[in-house]
Amino acid sequence: RKEVEQDPGPFNVPEGATVAFNCTYSNSASQSFFWYRQDCRKEPKLLMSVYSSGNEDGRFTAQLNRASQYISLLIRDSKLSDSATYLCVVPGNYGGSQGNLIFGKGTKLSVKP
Amino acid sequence: GAGVSQSPSNKVTEKGKDVELRCDPISGHTALYWYRQRLGQGLEFLIYFQGNSAPDKSGLPSDRFSAERTGESVSTLTIQRTQQEDSAVYLCASSLVGGQGNQPQHFGDGTRLSIL
Numbered sequence: 207r208k209e210v211e212q213d214p215g216p217f218n219v220p221e222g223a224t225v226a227f228n229c230t231y232s233n234s235a236s237q238s239f240f241w242y243r244q245d246c247r248k249e250p251k252l253l254m255s256v257y258s259s260g261n262e263d264g265r266f267t268a269q270l271n272r273a274s275q276y277i278s279l280l281i282r283d284s285k286l287s288d289s290a291t292y293l294c295v296v297p298g299n300y301g302g303s304q305g306n307l308i309f310g311k312g313t314k315l316s317v318k319p
Numbered sequence: 320g321a322g323v324s325q326s327p328s329n330k331v332t333e334k335g336k337d338v339e340l341r342c343d344p345i346s347g348h349t350a351l352y353w354y355r356q357r358l359g360q361g362l363e364f365l366i367y368f369q370g371n372s373a374p375d376k377s378g379l380p381s382d383r384f385s386a387e388r389t390g391e392s393v394s395t396l397t398i399q400r401t402q403q404e405d406s407a408v409y410l411c412a413s414s415l416v417g418g419q420g421n422q423p424q425h426f427g428d429g430t431r432l433s434i435l
Contacts, residue, residue: 248428249410249427249428249429250362250426251426252424255423293361293362307423308364309361309362310361311360311361
């Protein structure tokens, strides 16, 4: 299994839809996870941190399944402004080759009117 | 407070020239990271600095790439004898503490490098 793997999409959904992305990871010792959002030609921005079983912030819910080694991001009542690429981020190995966080390649979401 | 600051925001140079990119991390952030992102691609880790420890250079793609950081402040990424394949956005990020996977990274706006 790759260190972090995401479905690249694109996910094309209508406004108001609920959409979920999954991300799998290989390091079973990982303790903290993050979802970042990256708009076209912009830098990644932190969306949510996930330190335990999950986290909820408004329309966004992140869930962690340690047994199956995946995290998910659920977006309810999607808005046009949610269109972006969503990056799953997991810890690297201590002193490993990628510093302390490994970024997935991202899942592209396009919300249509 | 101020976020991560990178300069220049855009750089266009001829193949074979050297370039130097600068990153000012968030004050108090001990960890600093450089990434490269080619158009339409994911983030590619380059190098990681944590306090006064030896940097993790394992992501640097060739010996033309080098980076320095003075203490816990400014970092510069230098690319010598640039090639067209070096064209990309170079992103810098900083975090409170690195190496433990508990702190999110905060990114600068990036430097868009174009090699002619």
